Structure formats: C-alpha cells, structure tokens
Amino acid sequence: MSYENLDVWKRAARLSVTLYQETKDLRDFGFRDQLTRSGLSIPSNIAEGYERDSDKEIARFLTIAKGSAGELRTQILIGIQAGFLPKETATSWADEAQQIGRILGALIRRHRNK
Template sequence: MSYDELDVWKRSARLSVTLYRETKELRDFGFRDQMTRSGLSIPSNIAEGYERDSDAEIARFLTIAKGSAGELRTQILIGIEAGFLDRTSAKQWADEAYQLSKMLAALIRHHRAKKASH
C-alpha cells in the first residue's frame, strides 16, 4: 500500500493544509511557524517511512510522526490558552491530532508485529 492511500496520511495532510490556511494571519510568527512545522511533520514522516524498505523503518518514522502529533496538540492547546487561536476551531484541530496519534499507534503496532514475525 502506498502512503497516500492511508487514511491517517490523508487526514494529517488535510490538517496540515488547514493549519497553514487558518493561521496565515497569526502575528506571532514563531508560534505559527512551530505549529505549522509540527503539522507538516506528521504526513511527511508517514510518507518517508512508507518509502523505506522495511517494517522497522516504517515503524520508526511513524513513531516520529506520532511524536509530532503530540507536539502539535500541545501547541494548539497552548495557543488556545494564550488567546492566539479560535477556541472552537483549535479544539477540533487538537482532537484531530489526538485521533491521528491513536491511528499512528495502531500502525506502529502493526509494523512492529510484522517485523517480529519475519
């Protein structure tokens, strides 16, 4: 299966696009840059992992993507509390980052199990 057929990749890519579009007017450039980079890292690491040749490498890059999902969720929650982000939209983004993290955890387990069985 190609990475771009995975729901987790599609959803994370959509979230990344949303973050870029919805925060383009945010004046705290450092915060915006860090948040959009975290968001972009999720689908990028999924893609990089699936372009590798082994389940171990796929699992490693999915783990990096999962870490980025946690980083993004943290940044969004801080952005809400700091008043940088619209609470309603940002809560949806944070929830999506959490769901992506759960999806990635399942994929990581799958690829680790495949690696162990070979």
Template sequence: MDFEKLDVWRKSSRLSADLYLYFKSCKDYGFKDQITRSGLSVPSNIAEGMTRETEREKYRYLSIAKGSCAELRTQIYIGIEVQYIEKEVGKNWLNQTRLIAAMLEGLMKKLKPR
C-alpha cells in the same frame, strides 16, 4: 503500500493545510512557524516512513510522526490559552490529533519490529 491511500496520511495532510490557512496572517512568526512545522511533520514522516524498505524503518518514521502529533497537540493547547486559536477550532484540532495518534498507533502495532 502507497502512503496516499492511508487515511491517517490524508487526515494529517488536511490538518496541516488547515493550520497553514488558519495562521496565514498571524504576525507571531515564531509561533506560526512552530505550529505549522509540527503539523507538516506528521504527514511528511508518514510518507517518508511508508516508502522505506524495512518494517523497522517504517515503524521509526511513524513513531516520529506520532511524536510530532503530540508536539502539535501541545501547541494547540497553548494557542488556545494565549487566544491565537478560537476555542472551537482548537477543540476540533485536538480531537483530530487524538484520532491521528490513535491511527498511527494502530499502524505501528502492525509493523512492530520483532
């Protein structure tokens, strides 16, 4: 399956791009680097996983993507708390990460190694 056709890849790619645009002028380079990296990791691991040969490998990369999604959600909470992220923007991103994680979970269940 082409990863570009997966809704979860499209949604996570869009979120990653949104993060880069939002933090373009952020001067806290440590925070900016961390949150954009975790956001970028989600669609990147989906893409890498879905091009692997075995279901076990695919599952592993989707699991990494799901972990990165949780990491991103944590950073969004902290970003809201320290006022780097506007509350409404953050709430939207939190909802997106929950949806992406649920979509990854569904895809992983289809690939669950025996």
C-alpha cells in the same frame, strides 16, 4: 501500499493544510512557524516511513509522526490558552491530532509485530 492511500496520511495532510490556511494572518510568527512545522511533520514522516524498505523503518518514522502529533496538540492547546487560536476551531484541530496519534499507534504496533 502507497502512503497516499492511507486514511491517516490523508487526514494528517488535510490538517496540515488547514493549519497553514487558518493561521496565515497570525502575527506571532514564531508560534505560527512552530505550529505549521509540527503539523507538516506528521504526513511527511508517514510518507518517509512508507518509502523505506522494512517494517522496522516504517515503524520508526511512524513513531516520529506520532510524536509530532503530540507536539502539535500541545501547541494548539497552548495557543488556545494564549489567545492565539479560536477555542472552538482549535479544539477540533487538537482532537484530530489526538485521533491521528491513536491511529499511528495502531499502525506502529502492526509494523512492529510483522
């Protein structure tokens, strides 16, 4: 199976694109850079895992992607509190990051149990 066919990869890639588009005018460059990097890390690590040769390697990179989803969610929540991100929009991004993390958790278990 190609990673491009995975719904979780599609969702993570779409979230990453959204973050880049919606924060392009954010003046705190350090925050914006960290936010977009953690968002980009999720689909990138999913892709890297599925390009590996074993379920163990796939699970390892999915675990990294799951960690990035948690990192992203934290940054979004802090961004809301700091007034960098609009609450309603950013809350939906945080929810999506959390859902992506849950899906990745299930995929990790599947690959570890093979």
